[in-house]
Amino acid sequence: MPPSGMETPFVFYASSHISELTGLRASTLGQLLELIRDVPGSSIYHHTHRFLQQHQYLSPEPPNDFSYWVADCLGDVELGEKLASIDTMQFLTIRALRDKITATIEKHLEENALVKMRFARSGEEFHFIKSVSFVFSTNYVAHDLDEFAQALKKVTIDSIYFHIFEARLRLEKKVNDFSNWIGSAIGDKQLANKISRLDPYTYTLEDLRNKIIYLIQKRSS
Amino acid sequence: MIKIDDYIPIVGQSTIDEIRMLAAKMAGRRVQHINSTAVGGGVAEILNRMVPLLNELGINAGWDLIKGGQDFYSVTKKFHNALHGRPEAIDQRDFDIFMEVSRQNIAKLDTSSDIVFVHDPQPIALVEKKKENKWLWRCHIDVSSPNQKVWKFLLDFIVKYDSAVFSAPGFSQKLPIRQFLISPSIDPLSDKNKDLPQEVIDGVLNKYEIVRDKPIITQISRFDYLKDPLGVIEAYSQVKRYIDCQLILAGGTASDDPEGQKVLDEVLEKAGSDKDIHILLLPQNDIEVNALQRASDIIIQKSIKEGFGLTVAEALWKAKPVVASSVGGISLQIRHKYSGLLCHSIEGAAFAIKQLLHSPDYAKKLGANGREHIKNNFLLTRHIKEYILLFLSLYHPEDVVNL
Numbered sequence: 019m020p021p022s023g024m025e026t027p028f029v030f031y032a033s034s035h036i037s038e039l040t041g042l043r044a045s046t047l048g049q050l051l052e053l054i055r056d057v058p059g060s061s062i063y064h065h066t067h068r069f070l071q072q073h074q075y076l077s078p079e080p081p082n083d084f085s086y087w088v089a090d091c092l093g094d095v096e097l098g099e100k101l102a103s104i105d106t107m108q109f110l111t112i113r114a115l116r117d118k119i120t121a122t123i124e125k126h127l128e129e130n131a132l133v134k135m136r137f138a139r140s141g142e143e144f145h146f147i148k149s150v151s152f153v154f155s156t157n158y159v160a161h162d163l164d165e166f167a168q169a170l171k172k173v174t175i176d177s178i179y180f181h182i183f184e185a186r187l188r189l190e191k192k193v194n195d196f197s198n199w200i201g202s203a204i205g206d207k208q209l210a211n212k213i214s215r216l217d218p219y220t221y222t223l224e225d226l227r228n229k230i231i232y233l234i235q236k237r238s239s
Numbered sequence: 240m241i242k243i244d245d246y247i248p249i250v251g252q253s254t255i256d257e258i259r260m261l262a263a264k265m266a267g268r269r270v271q272h273i274n275s276t277a278v279g280g281g282v283a284e285i286l287n288r289m290v291p292l293l294n295e296l297g298i299n300a301g302w303d304l305i306k307g308g309q310d311f312y313s314v315t316k317k318f319h320n321a322l323h324g325r326p327e328a329i330d331q332r333d334f335d336i337f338m339e340v341s342r343q344n345i346a347k348l349d350t351s352s353d354i355v356f357v358h359d360p361q362p363i364a365l366v367e368k369k370k371e372n373k374w375l376w377r378c379h380i381d382v383s384s385p386n387q388k389v390w391k392f393l394l395d396f397i398v399k400y401d402s403a404v405f406s407a408p409g410f411s412q413k414l415p416i417r418q419f420l421i422s423p424s425i426d427p428l429s430d431k432n433k434d435l436p437q438e439v440i441d442g443v444l445n446k447y448e449i450v451r452d453k454p455i456i457t458q459i460s461r462f463d464y465l466k467d468p469l470g471v472i473e474a475y476s477q478v479k480r481y482i483d484c485q486l487i488l489a490g491g492t493a494s495d496d497p498e499g500q501k502v503l504d505e506v507l508e509k510a511g512s513d514k515d516i517h518i519l520l521l522p523q524n525d526i527e528v529n530a531l532q533r534a535s536d537i538i539i540q541k542s543i544k545e546g547f548g549l550t551v552a553e554a555l556w557k558a559k560p561v562v563a564s565s566v567g568g569i570s571l572q573i574r575h576k577y578s579g580l581l582c583h584s585i586e587g588a589a590f591a592i593k594q595l596l597h598s599p600d601y602a603k604k605l606g607a608n609g610r611e612h613i614k615n616n617f618l619l620t621r622h623i624k625e626y627i628l629l630f631l632s633l634y635h636p637e638d639v640v641n642l
Contacts, residue, residue, distance in 0.1 A: 036628045037420040060638040115381035141383070141565070145408035152628055152635075154260060154642040174253040181249060188639070196399060 028159040032177035039146040059112040064149035091138040097126045167234045175223035247457045262296035269299040271352035275361035288426045307364045311340040321386035323544040373633040378402040380546040381567040383409045406547040407568045424622035425552045430525035443530035457487040457535040462502040477589035489519040555609030560602035562591040578609035
């Protein structure tokens with residue numbers, strides 16, 4: 019299992035993903051809303067996190083397929099912005115994030131009855147996809163902060179992604195693995211808090227790597 | 240022979256380490272790819288590169304071909320067109336020919352591997368031979384609005400597979416089996432995509448008597464109605480009214496495509512005596528394709544339907560500005576106005592070409608963004624990793640798999 023804390027070395031894990039198609043598609047906002055309510059959590063996770071790995075260099079790309087589709091395919095820029103600005107860091111579970119997305123769409127539909135008339139042209143429907151994750155340990159292990167920073171320079175961005183995003187939200191650990199280990203095993207609560215207070219959704223994964231290394235090295239110097 | 244470590248300078252050591260780690264979970268398993276042609280088309284091209292690399296990674300990968308005659312491939316070409324939504328007259332005799340050849344292949348082929356990986360409709364009926372082992376059906380074509388008669392015929396086979404794989408989200412249908420989205424890929428180290436010295440590029444242009452005295456617009460595709468080469472000539476003509484340019488239409492024909500010559504004849508007729516239209520038949524000459532792409536100012540891919548459109552990835556990898564139809568997997572590769580220009584018509588294609596020829600800095604930026612997007616998402620190494628994950632998924636039904 020991924021690292022859980024006290025006096026244990028930090029084992030770097032990584033996750034790789036494949037996309038599983040559901041065959042479910044929406045052409046209107048109403049259909050989108052209905053399906054967002056029903057699809058598995060792994061589909062909500064996919065559509066709110068896919069951008070982070072596939073468009074890692076496109077920051078600050080909103081990590082949210084719903085927002086992109088609503089703005090670009092339905093032409094509803096206002097709702098697109100509302101969905102893009104949902105602060106994912108404020109949610110500890112996929113369930114809570116889903117509720118926020120549905121509430122945002124419901125409210126917009128109430129206030130803008132005409133948006134029900136909009137539909138995506140053929141070929142631009144929203145296709146619901148699930149993310150299937152494969153979690154595995156890498157060869158990188160750290161016993162102290164120096165080793166940790168060195169390993170962090172070498173691991174793939176998939177490893178950083180796993181410990182920062184997937185562990186916190188999908189595995190419902192509430193806090194990212196790095197902060198958890200630095201706070202509990204190393205005992206540096208201040209550094210742990212600094213890392214957990216980053217909004218990782220507004221960094222590219224490479225920038226996030228550099229930022230965390232910087233925070234560690236700044237603390238050591 | 241290319242080795243997996245040869246990709247380290249492009250994708251990084253850690254990416255290759257990760258692939259090795261995942262492959263170790265499948266070590267020794269036998270995976271048998273089956274398709275209908277060893278040369279021509281994207282499937283054969285990918286398998287040629289991928290199978291040796293899977294073996295190097297410790298997975299016992301093989302590749303077999305089904306056999307079929309002219310009648311069979313005429314039928315499967317009709318199926319192909321019908322699945323792409325083109326009107327085709329298909330009758331019982333076509334299905335009978337398909338089944339007769341399928342029965343012969345079922346009798347001859349050994350399908351005892353741990354995983355049997357069947358590509359496209361031609362060998363689809365082999366699944367009748369399925370035992371306790373795992374079977375995958377990989378659909379490389381655009382089945383977003385298929386001819387229902389053909390789709391229903393194939394569906395009887397598809398549901399017997401463990402999982403299906405499609406190249407774009409829009410191709411998925413409601414199916415009772417698991418279905419995955421895996422895009423194809425290009426190999427950055429292949430003859431078609433590796434860097435070329437300028438003298439090689441110049442040599443190819445000289446060979447075909449192409450002078451770089453005016454912008455070159457190129458479409459690389461086999462001669463097929465679905466690639467709309469006639470539409471490309473029309474778009475070029477519309478551009479030519481305002482900008483003196485030249486057009487290259489270059490491609491070969493696949494051994495399982497009996498329609499190619501007919502299309503080529505029509506293209507030659509439409510090109511007429513225009514000396515600035517170069518129609519080149521390049522049977523499997525990857526270096527020449529590479530050189531032509533690199534010599535071009537704009538690459539066009541005006542397909543009417545497209546399974547994925549690997550030529551778009553090839554062009555973007557070479558940082559070329561691309562104008563392409565918004566069909567099939569192309570929209571996964573090009574984000575409009577960011578990594579290329581998408582079009583929906585001949586007029587739209589002509590307008591986009593003019594825009595790019597008039598704004599070289601913009602064109603250059605689109606090409607640079609496109610190369611980065613391909614590097615991150617559509618190289619062979621990503622494809623190998625996803626195939627290994629696909630194999631693992633056959634033994635792990637859950638959404639989060641702890642390996």
